Amino acid sequence: MNYFVDENGYYGEFGGAYIPEMLYPNVEELRLKYVQIMQEPSFQKEFQSLLKEYVGRPTPLYFAKRLSEKSNTKIYLKREDLCHTGAHKVNNTIGQILMAKRLGKNRIIAETGAGQHGVATATVCALMGLECIVYMGEIDIARQAPNVARMKMLGATVVPALSGSRTLKDATNEAIRDWINNPVDTHYIIGSVVGPHPYPDMVARFQSVISEEMKWQLKEKEGKENPDYVIACVGGGSNAAGAFYHYLDEESVQLIAVEAAGLGVNSGESAATSVLGNEGIIHGSKTLLMQTKDGQITEPYSISAGLDYPGVGPLHAHLCKSKRAEFISITDAEAMQAGLDLCKLEGIIPAIESSHALAVFNSKTFKENDVVVLNLSGRGDKDLDTYIKYFKL
Amino acid sequence: MNRINNKLQESKKLLSIYFTAGFPTLTDTVSIIEKLEKSGVDMIEIGLPFSDPLADGPTIQASSTTALNNGMTTSVLFDQLKDIRKTVSIPLIIMGYFNPMMQYGIEEFCKKCAEIGIDGLIIPDLPVNEYNDNFKVIFEKYGLINVFLITPQTSDERIKFIDEISNGFIYMVSSASVTGSKNSFGAVQNEYFKRISAMNLKAPQIIGFGISNAATFQQATKFAKGAIIGSAFVNHLSQNGVNSIDKFVSAILKD
Numbered sequence: 157m158n159y160f161v162d163e164n165g166y167y168g169e170f171g172g173a174y175i176p177e178m179l180y181p182n183v184e185e186l187r188l189k190y191v192q193i194m195q196e197p198s199f200q201k202e203f204q205s206l207l208k209e210y211v212g213r214p215t216p217l218y219f220a221k222r223l224s225e226k227s228n229t230k231i232y233l234k235r236e237d238l239c240h241t242g243a244h245k246v247n248n249t250i251g252q253i254l255m256a257k258r259l260g261k262n263r264i265i266a267e268t269g270a271g272q273h274g275v276a277t278a279t280v281c282a283l284m285g286l287e288c289i290v291y292m293g294e295i296d297i298a299r300q301a302p303n304v305a306r307m308k309m310l311g312a313t314v315v316p317a318l319s320g321s322r323t324l325k326d327a328t329n330e331a332i333r334d335w336i337n338n339p340v341d342t343h344y345i346i347g348s349v350v351g352p353h354p355y356p357d358m359v360a361r362f363q364s365v366i367s368e369e370m371k372w373q374l375k376e377k378e379g380k381e382n383p384d385y386v387i388a389c390v391g392g393g394s395n396a397a398g399a400f401y402h403y404l405d406e407e408s409v410q411l412i413a414v415e416a417a418g419l420g421v422n423s424g425e426s427a428a429t430s431v432l433g434n435e436g437i438i439h440g441s442k443t444l445l446m447q448t449k450d451g452q453i454t455e456p457y458s459i460s461a462g463l464d465y466p467g468v469g470p471l472h473a474h475l476c477k478s479k480r481a482e483f484i485s486i487t488d489a490e491a492m493q494a495g496l497d498l499c500k501l502e503g504i505i506p507a508i509e510s511s512h513a514l515a516v517f518n519s520k521t522f523k524e525n526d527v528v529v530l531n532l533s534g535r536g537d538k539d540l541d542t543y544i545k546y547f548k549l
Numbered sequence: 550m551n552r553i554n555n556k557l558q559e560s561k562k563l564l565s566i567y568f569t570a571g572f573p574t575l576t577d578t579v580s581i582i583e584k585l586e587k588s589g590v591d592m593i594e595i596g597l598p599f600s601d602p603l604a605d606g607p608t609i610q611a612s613s614t615t616a617l618n619n620g621m622t623t624s625v626l627f628d629q630l631k632d633i634r635k636t637v638s639i640p641l642i643i644m645g646y647f648n649p650m651m652q653y654g655i656e657e658f659c660k661k662c663a664e665i666g667i668d669g670l671i672i673p674d675l676p677v678n679e680y681n682d683n684f685k686v687i688f689e690k691y692g693l694i695n696v697f698l699i700t701p702q703t704s705d706e707r708i709k710f711i712d713e714i715s716n717g718f719i720y721m722v723s724s725a726s727v728t729g730s731k732n733s734f735g736a737v738q739n740e741y742f743k744r745i746s747a748m749n750l751k752a753p754q755i756i757g758f759g760i761s762n763a764a765t766f767q768q769a770t771k772f773a774k775g776a777i778i779g780s781a782f783v784n785h786l787s788q789n790g791v792n793s794i795d796k797f798v799s800a801i802l803k804d
């Protein structure tokens with residue numbers, strides 16, 4: 157089985173570029189050039205140097221002793237929460253801003269839900285001195301005020317998405333419309349492994365630094381590159397794609413993708429796309445998405461804004477359908493408890509997205525000798541308000 | 550022969566009108582179509598509403614949201630249109646996004662269109678290569694014309710390719726933008742209209758996006774076979790309901 161994108165932009169039956177003709181020149185330019193640009197020595201040099209000096213890579217692979225004892229298995233945390241700006245998102249925005257510069261684009265647009273990708277995009281635009289416009293659903297602007305302020309401080313313009321349900325999927329629609337309206341000078345920095353080909357592959361490649369580091373770090377610590385399990389949460393799927401990337405062909409490594417069940421998979425308030433979704437087209441990609449039987453895209457729910465997306469990237473749809481990865485759904489309550497547990501056990505406050513991945517240790521049993529790597533995608537600072545309200549702190 | 554091809558052979562310039570099915574109220578569809586034909590419109594694009602219309606501006610987005618809230622679905626639309634050919638003879642095209650059609654089943658969808666007497670489809674997010682590889686055979690089996698778009702950014706090479714595979718008209722998007730009304734076209738548009746006209750393509754071109762009044766209609770049809778009005782008509786519907794459709798059309802066609 158091939159888990160990498162094929163020459164037509166598909167992962168198995170998922171992917172492609174279902175875009176209006178208006179976007180064709182931009183997406184086609186990117187498709188023809190992205191691999192070549194990424195492989196240029198000057199690109200790699202600049203990318204690696206920024207990841208090291210600016211983002212703070214490599215991020216530690218930390219052996220979580222007390223969590224391991226509690227779960228009776230061997231757990232390593234890949235500390236993406238220690239990246240500059242607080243999550244893995246910046247790995248991708250660094251890569252894409254360098255791509256945009258080489259494509260001669262001087263205006264950057266992005267969508268954001270929780271604001272993490274918006275902040276990561278505003279950050280690299282400040283770094284490079286490029287204009288930055290971030291689309292964000294009107295409802296998300298209200299519930300993620302600190303990240304809106306961060307983006308503004310970084311010099312970005314935050315534009316409210318007023319259409320549809322006024323959340324992440326609509327912010328994505330608005331960003332795509334902006335790109336249609338500004339086809340010449342603008343690059344769209346998508347925040348996850350979603351959208352038309354080549355975005356899912358390009359973003360996965362930029363995030364693949366996560367599993368690249370895991371391999372040599374694990375070799376140092378365990379004497380072997382491959383763990384028994386890799387666990388990551390999935391919103392659109394970028395941190396999971398990065399954590400799985402170099403293990404996709406290592407069939408002995410079991411991959412666990414964790415989705416947000418919200419109030420429960422069958423509650424009507426959920427974001428568990430692999431269970432509730434079926435095949436369709438969202439944001440230019442053929443993948444699994446949550447929709448009505450008439451093909452209208454529905455609004456998901458999760459306490460975690462970063463997992464609140466009605467689709468998954470086409471790679472994940474393929475990993476799910478081919479059973480290469482096991483998909484597990486975790487409710488709000490399970491995630492919040494697991495997040496709090498990590499604070500008490502390891503002194504690490506995780507992002508609520510990452511807390512979903514952590515909750516797997518309460519619902520699945522691992523063997524004592526198993527080596528489990530969990531991708532801790534982000535830190536919980538942005539979620540303090542939610543934690544405070546939830547636990548009445 | 551398909552009604553679209555017959556229409557394209559008439560010597561006059563063509564006016565095509567888009568509206569969103571299920572807007573302003575669920576059951577307006579048939580009466581809007583009949584009134585448009587009576588008012589002298591040459592061709593109609595019936596919009597199948599979608600929750601996430603990527604290529605549309607605020608006016609058509611809002612009408613789509615209302616239509617969906619009113620209860621419009623693919624099956625409801627087909628049901629409303631089942632007797633449309635008893636009263637209407639101009640070409641009818643369904644314009645919509647690919648996902649709702651996919652969920653209905655592409656073959657089923659095309660079959661239903663043929664039964665009703667739909668002549669063609671415009672699907673902005675179904676790319677040319679996917680159509681050619683996977684759906685062309687089905688569309689042709691049911692006698693449906695698929696209409697492709699070109700934009701000011703489309704390369705000459707790609708325009709020639711699209712011309713070759715078009716068996717109806719080419720939908721020429723007037724400017725780099727989503728749908729919406731403009732009051733006039735500038736020099737850039739004129740240049741583009743001229744450039745395409747000079748290519749002497751085999752498929753006639755009909756210009757859409759930004760046509761809103763007699764002035765923009767005339768400017769567009771100076772170079773192209775026809776023009777399509779969408780947002781401006783949807784605005785008219787939201788202000789007047791199905792009343793005075795004839796006034797809207799005659800204001801465009803007046804010379």
Ligand SMILES: Cc1ncc(COP(=O)(O)O)c(C=O)c1O
Nearest residue numbers: 391392393394395462509533534
């Ligand atoms: C910390 C963190 N983890 C995970 C996600 C989910 O995105 P993805 O599935 O693309 O990694 C987000 C998105 O905002 C995030 O901020």
